[in-house]
Amino acid sequence: MVSIRRLGLFLALAGFLAGVALTLLVTGGIATPLSGGGPGRAQAASSGSASALPFGWGPNTIAEIATHSEPAVVKIVATTRTTVSNPFFNVPFFHQFFGQNALPPTRTQVQQDLGSGIIVSSSGYIVTNDHVINGAQNIAVTVLGYAQPFPAKVVGKSYSLDLAVLKISAPKALPTLKLGSSSAMEVGQWVVAIGNPYGLSGTVTVGVISAKGRPLTIGNRDYVDLLQTDAAINPGNSGGPLLNLEGQVIGINTAVNASAQGIGFAIPASTVKAALAQMIKYGHVVQPWMGVEIGRVDATTAAQMGSSAGALVEYVWPSSPASAAGLRPGDVILSMNGHAMSGPNALVRMTRELKVGQRVSVGLWRSGRKLSLTLTLGRRPTGISQQPLPTPQP
Amino acid sequence: MKRLLAVLVGLAVLGAAAYLGYRAIRGAGVPPVASHSLPPTAFGAQSVARVAHAALPAVVRIDTVQLAAGFFGPQREAGIGSGFFVTPTGYIITNDHVVQGTSRIRVVVPGFPGRRFNARVVRTDYSRDLALLKIALPRRVPYLRLATYRQVHTGQWVVAIGNPYGLTGTVTVGVVSAEERPLTIGNRRYRNLLQTDAAINPGNSGGPLLNLAGQVVGVNTAVNAQAYGIGFAIPSRTVRRFQNGLLSGMLPGLP
Numbered sequence: 001m002v003s004i005r006r007l008g009l010f011l012a013l014a015g016f017l018a019g020v021a022l023t024l025l026v027t028g029g030i031a032t033p034l035s036g037g038g039p040g041r042a043q044a045a046s047s048g049s050a051s052a053l054p055f056g057w058g059p060n061t062i063a064e065i066a067t068h069s070e071p072a073v074v075k076i077v078a079t080t081r082t083t084v085s086n087p088f089f090n091v092p093f094f095h096q097f098f099g100q101n102a103l104p105p106t107r108t109q110v111q112q113d114l115g116s117g118i119i120v121s122s123s124g125y126i127v128t129n130d131h132v133i134n135g136a137q138n139i140a141v142t143v144l145g146y147a148q149p150f151p152a153k154v155v156g157k158s159y160s161l162d163l164a165v166l167k168i169s170a171p172k173a174l175p176t177l178k179l180g181s182s183s184a185m186e187v188g189q190w191v192v193a194i195g196n197p198y199g200l201s202g203t204v205t206v207g208v209i210s211a212k213g214r215p216l217t218i219g220n221r222d223y224v225d226l227l228q229t230d231a232a233i234n235p236g237n238s239g240g241p242l243l244n245l246e247g248q249v250i251g252i253n254t255a256v257n258a259s260a261q262g263i264g265f266a267i268p269a270s271t272v273k274a275a276l277a278q279m280i281k282y283g284h285v286v287q288p289w290m291g292v293e294i295g296r297v298d299a300t301t302a303a304q305m306g307s308s309a310g311a312l313v314e315y316v317w318p319s320s321p322a323s324a325a326g327l328r329p330g331d332v333i334l335s336m337n338g339h340a341m342s343g344p345n346a347l348v349r350m351t352r353e354l355k356v357g358q359r360v361s362v363g364l365w366r367s368g369r370k371l372s373l374t375l376t377l378g379r380r381p382t383g384i385s386q387q388p389l390p391t392p393q394p
Numbered sequence: 395m396k397r398l399l400a401v402l403v404g405l406a407v408l409g410a411a412a413y414l415g416y417r418a419i420r421g422a423g424v425p426p427v428a429s430h431s432l433p434p435t436a437f438g439a440q441s442v443a444r445v446a447h448a449a450l451p452a453v454v455r456i457d458t459v460q461l462a463a464g465f466f467g468p469q470r471e472a473g474i475g476s477g478f479f480v481t482p483t484g485y486i487i488t489n490d491h492v493v494q495g496t497s498r499i500r501v502v503v504p505g506f507p508g509r510r511f512n513a514r515v516v517r518t519d520y521s522r523d524l525a526l527l528k529i530a531l532p533r534r535v536p537y538l539r540l541a542t543y544r545q546v547h548t549g550q551w552v553v554a555i556g557n558p559y560g561l562t563g564t565v566t567v568g569v570v571s572a573e574e575r576p577l578t579i580g581n582r583r584y585r586n587l588l589q590t591d592a593a594i595n596p597g598n599s600g601g602p603l604l605n606l607a608g609q610v611v612g613v614n615t616a617v618n619a620q621a622y623g624i625g626f627a628i629p630s631r632t633v634r635r636f637q638n639g640l641l642s643g644m645l646p647g648l649p
Contacts, residue, residue, distance in 0.1 A: 057439045187565050188446030188553070190439060208442050210564045230566040230593045245439055260559060261622060262566050262593025308508040342507055 025131045025218055026197075026238040026256050026264075053245050065192050065247045066204040071144045071175040072119045073194045073240055075201050076128055076152070076166070078136035080111045116195035116240030117141065117166065118249055122173035124150075125280065126166040127272060128239030129254055130157045131221075133164050141168050144202070156279030160287065161271060162221055162254060165279040177241060179276075180248025182227065182268035185209050193231040193253055193264070195240030207231030207262065215345045216265060218255060224348045226265040227251045233264030242266040274353075288356045289380035290327075291320020294344045297332055305365055310334040311344040325375035328366070335363035351377070437551065441606045445553045446565045448608045451504045451536040452479045453555045453601055455562050456488055456513070456527075458496040476556035476601030477501070477527065478610065479537035480637065484511075486527040487633060488600030489615055490518045491582075493525050501529050504563065517640060523582055523615060523628060524636045525600075538602055540630040541609035546588065548573055554592040554614055554625070556601030568592030568623065570611070577626060579616055587626040588612045594625030603627040 055064045083106045115132030119125070126141060133139055133154060140149035150168035157164035185191075186209065193205045207230040214226040229242060233256045242251035251266030275285045293315035302308040310332040316323045327333075335341060336350050337360050354360060356379045364371050458473040475492030479485065486501065493499055493515060500510040511529040518525040547570065554566045568591040575587040590603060594617045603612035612627025 053439060061439075186443045186447065187450070187563075188443030188567075190442070208446075208565060208567045210566055211561060214561065228561065228564060257559065260593075260595045261617070263558060263561065263564070263595065302508075 025129070026233055026235050026253060055245060055247060057245070061245065062192055062204070062206055065243060065245065066194065068247050069177055069192075069194055069241065069243055070202050070204075072177040073144075073202065074117045074119060074126060075142040075149075075196045076115045076117045076126075076132055076239060077140045077142070077149070078113045078115065078133045079138040079140075080113070080136045082109045082111070083107075084109055114196060114199055114236045115238040116236065116253070118239070118241045118252070119143070119174050119176050120179070120276070122176055124168040124170055124174055125155065126152065126168065127252065127276065128164050128166060129252060129267075130159055130162045130164045131254075132239045133157070133166065134159070139166060141166065142201070143168075143170065143174065146170070156281075156283040156285075158275055158279065158285040158287075160221065161275055161285060162223070162267065163252070163272060163275050163279065163285075165276065177243075178248045179269045179273050180244050180246060180250045182250045182270045185212065185227070185244060185250050187211060190245055191229055191231055191250065192243045192245075193229070193233060193237060193240065194243065195233075195237035195253060197232075197234035197236040199236060203237075205232040207264075210263070212268075213345075213349075214265060216255060222348070223254070223265070223267070224345045224352070225268055225271065226254070227268050229264050229266060230262035231264060232262070233266075237264075271352075286356055287380040288351055288354050288358065288377040289321065290351060290375065290377065291317035291322040292327060292333075293317075294333065294347060296344055301330075301332060304368065305332060309340070309342055310365065311341065311347040321375045321378045325362070325373045327362070327364070327373065327375075330366070332365040333362055334365055334370070336360055338363075437606065441551070442553055442565070442567050445604055445606055445608045446555070448536075449478075449538060449553070449555055449602065449604055450563055450565070452538045453504070453563065454478065454486060455502040455557045455560075456486075456492055456600060457500045457502065457510065458493060459498040460496045474557055474560050474597045475599045476597065476614070478555075478600075478602045479535050480540075482534040482537050484529045484531040484535065485516070486513070486529065487613060487637065488525050488527060489613060489628075490520055490523045490525045491615075492600045493527065494518065494520070499527065501527070502562070503529070503531070503535065505535070517636075519636050521582070522632055522636050523584065524613065524633060526637060526640060538604070538608070538610050540634055541605055541607070541611045543629070543631045545605060545607075545609065546570060546573065546611045546629065551606050552590055552592055552611060553604045553606070554590070554594055554598060554601065555604065556594075556598035556614060558593075558595035558597040560597055564598075566593040568625075571624070573629075575626060577616065584615070584626070584628070586629055586632065587615065588629050590625050590627060591623035592625060593623070598625075 055061050085106050117126040117128035120127050139152040141152045142149040152166040152168045155165045155167045189209050197203050210230050211228040214228050216223040233253050237253045240253045241249040242253055244250045250269045253266045255265040257263040278285045292313050294311040295314050297308045297310055297312045313329050313331040316327050341347050358377050362373050454477045456475040456477050460471045461468045462471045477486040477488035480487050499513040501513045502510055513527040513529050516526040516528050550570050558564050571589040571591050575589050577584045577587055594614050598614045601614045602610045603614050605611050610630050612629050614627045616626040618624040
């Protein structure tokens with residue numbers, strides 16, 4: 001896995017106050033989650049015409065997709081208890097003032113996060129965002145039709161992909177949603193989001209795919225290949241499905257630009273598909289790793305190279321596949337296995353699609369020369385977290 | 395972490411509140427991303443996707459540098475806007491407020507990855523808030539046609555394309571909410587804007603608002619920052635008046 005320096009996508013605007021342009025993960029940090037009485041469900045009307053779309057295309061298409069999909073969308077309440085030590089406990093002055101027992105050494109903070117999830121197997125496997133359940137001691141999953149929430153255990157997760165798989169045990173087979181093809185989605189195609197924004201269970205919103213392949217950095221997480229949508233996404237939508245007109249999951253709603261209108265992001269189904277089996281089998285996702293930190297090609301290098309395409313190597317991890325193959329800081333990676341790449345994100349995307357142990361040929365530009373190296377992808381060490389450094393665009 | 399988020403949200407709300415009222419939607423920030431009129435068709439599952447596919451290659455990103463008075467002397471401020479080709483030879487329509495007072499205008503064109511073209515300002519119109527730019531292109535490019543006045547109706551589907559917050563080539567959808575809206579932003583008095591609920595954000599300024607035939611019904615210009623889904627576009631007939639005499643004769647099929 002490679003780290004990349006990001007493009008400063010959400011730079012504060014000229015004339016804007018800092019803090020306006022904020023992108024947030026869309027977990028709702030609410031104290032008391034609302035109970036699951038969803039809004040009145042739209043009545044499905046039969047689709048009259050025979051169409052390639054299973055739900056047809058007409059005034060009731062979205063309603064039918066909603067009715068069909070909502071039972072497989074769950075509400076997740078993740079409870080995190082943290083013990084906070086009291087900074088004044090050891091200060092005698094305060095004991096004098098308030099008495100010996102007034103200041104306990106520690107106190108417990110209870111945080112409840114609300115998110116959404118998708119049932120992907122009738123036996124109770126649920127896909128959601130890692131950031132919905134990360135660090136939680138207690139996860140409760142509410143399924144439509146069941147009065148009581150189910151306790152869930154975390155089967156597997158990936159911090160960097162922001163995905164997690166939960167398991168619940170229901171008395172009977174659960175309704176499921178199918179993962180569709182996110183790569184087949186075109187910009188402008190209609191999508192339906194379902195989730196629990198601000199605890200409003202079973203909220204259905206509609207929009208189109210605004211763009212594909214968006215990179216985004218939130219905190220320490222580097223997303224490289226998000227779908228962008230103008231369907232309304234809000235805190236609490238995290239982990240819920242973005243559906244195509246066939247009612248298939250093409251994305252997992254994950255983030256929103258809080259200051260903007262209609263700029264939401266979803267992890268594409270292709271990423272989920274690749275990670276799901278690994279999360280269930282191993283509990284984590286084994287990610288291939290080159291061992292380079294990369295960024296955009298800087299102006300000086302671009303002038304020498306005559307192009308700004310490719311990924312500039314900024315750092316090579318010692319004892320990494322890249323270091324063994326002889327990559328050096330200052331090299332520009334232009335292609336991998338013969339596929340040219342436009343920028344650093346393309347390299348991250350390509351690497352994620354490969355396997356640990358796979359031999360890859362890397363096309364390089366090094367101080368005016370072009371050369372090719374072969375390296376064997378390793379497994380990303382768990383100690384290395386991605387630490388992107390946001391760099392403003394000149 | 396969550397508390398930090400809450401604080402940040404609070405800051406964002408405060409920031410937005412401090413920036414009351416309407417704002418022009420020129421953005422600043424960064425980033426990457428191809429024709430003609432489509433035959434008018436019935437509304438279908440693919441309608442928006444067809445418009446997006448046809449019009450995206452004709453929508454550009456406009457990066458500007460402005461020298462602004464700062465506490466420690468002049469400061470460079472980067473801005474981002476949108477624009478679209480109205481000829482295959484590199485004439486671009488955008489908002490005047492995207493390029494006004496800038497010292498450098500560079501244009502990112504779909505299909506020319508990694509390149510930025512220096513733009514020349516051909517004409518600006520402060521009161522109409524429109525500008526015509528020209529870039530020198532090595533080959534002909536797809537361009538957009540303007541819809542006629544009669545082709546615009548309240549309630550009809552429209553597609554906005556632009557670069558909100560630097561998110562190049564963002565496609566959003568909505569309807570024409572109203573026509574003939576008057577609006578004053580700073581010194582500018584707009585008289586007859588189209589109102590739309592298609593998501594419009596800073597950086598969308600100068601980009602096209604299209605009908606489902608892929609024709610330009612408006613130039614996205616302003617947004618009510620406090621509201622949700624209240625954006626404004628300069629109608630195509632104003633654009634036509636602005637460019638009249640400049641482009642006629644230059645282009646077959648363009649009025």
